[in-house]
Amino acid sequence: MADVKEVSQMFEGSPPRLLPWTRPDGAPCYLSTDDPDGRLSVLADAVEGELLAAAEALLNETEVLPAGPGADLHAALRDVLRIAVSRGDRLPEPCDHGETRLCEGRTCCRVCRRQLYL
Structure with a gap:
């Protein structure tokens, strides 16, 4: 199974995003896009939110055992x-320029050079 670094070398542009689901064979799925508003990006955001909510509900419903x-x-x-919530809170808010480019391996705004993704 390829790791993120190996997968990154297969894609142009920003690093691929590990999606919150797997292929039928259990292998990871990746998305290569600079569009955080694309259909798959939005779907992945929603699924990640549901998974975090399910983990939180499970944690709250279970008692700490000895x-x-x-x-x-x-x-x-x-x-x-x-950790997941903390990392999500540290993600920068996108700027309003809407134009991206690659800056030192990260996706940045073409106008203000603000990093858009970690």
Whole structure:
């Protein structure tokens, strides 16, 4: 299975986005686009939001078990959810220029050079 770095070399432009679903064989799916408003980008955003909400609901509905695998799984889910939310909060808001270009391997605004994606 290819990693993100290997997949990045297959695409032009911005780095590919790992999608929140897999192929039927379990392999990861990637999207190569500079359009955050494209159909697949919007769908992936919605699915990611649903997955985060489901993880949060599961975390809130389950009790913390005494020490053991259940407690470790609960703590791991809590930590991963906190990291995902934190990373999402750090994403910059897109500017209003609507023109993108590649800046040092990242997608930036062509006008103000503001980084649009991490």
